Amino acid sequence: MYNRKKIQEDIPEVITKVWSCVSEDCHGWMRANFSFDQTPTCVLCQSPMISGERMLPLLVNLNDQVKLSAVVTTAE
Secondary structure, three states, rough: OOOOOOEEEEEEEEEEEEEEEEEOOOOEEEEEHOOOOOOOOOOOOOOEEEEEEEEEEEOOOOOOHHHHHHHHHOOO
């Protein structure tokens, strides 16, 4: 019997550092390595954010190298 359904590959999950909104009415959060500020504000409600951890699928942010090189160039 032929089955056209693709077998989905399991994406590994890891504990990831995130920023979470402190407002109880807002459920905003972002991965720490995707933020541009040292202490970001929530883009949804403009409230402060606190750091935390979540179990999330593994993602590689290739822009981390760009951010690091920008910091080094401005420091020189």
